[in-house]
Amino acid sequence: MTEIEDRCKRLLFRAQRRGFKEVDLIFGTFAAAEVPAMSEGEMDCFEALLDAPDQDVYAWLTGFKPLPPEHDTPLFARLMELCRRKNPRWNV
16 A cells, blocks of 8 residues: 555545544545545645544534634635535435
């Protein structure tokens, strides 16, 4: 297994098992679709989001808290697009 493949597997695992069910579903679904094609820079951005507290991430995604500038990235915009889809299908 290459270093990139190993990193992708770690990101997918972390995205699916954060401990906050709603964020697990959102991040897990996003990671399954997006991580394999992410650049290293995008993986860095995603890891930074995974390091953020669940309650903060959920508040950013739902608009209850403003998104901090360090997370205002094209990757977060794609994550928001997933959340705004009509009738999204969540990975379980």
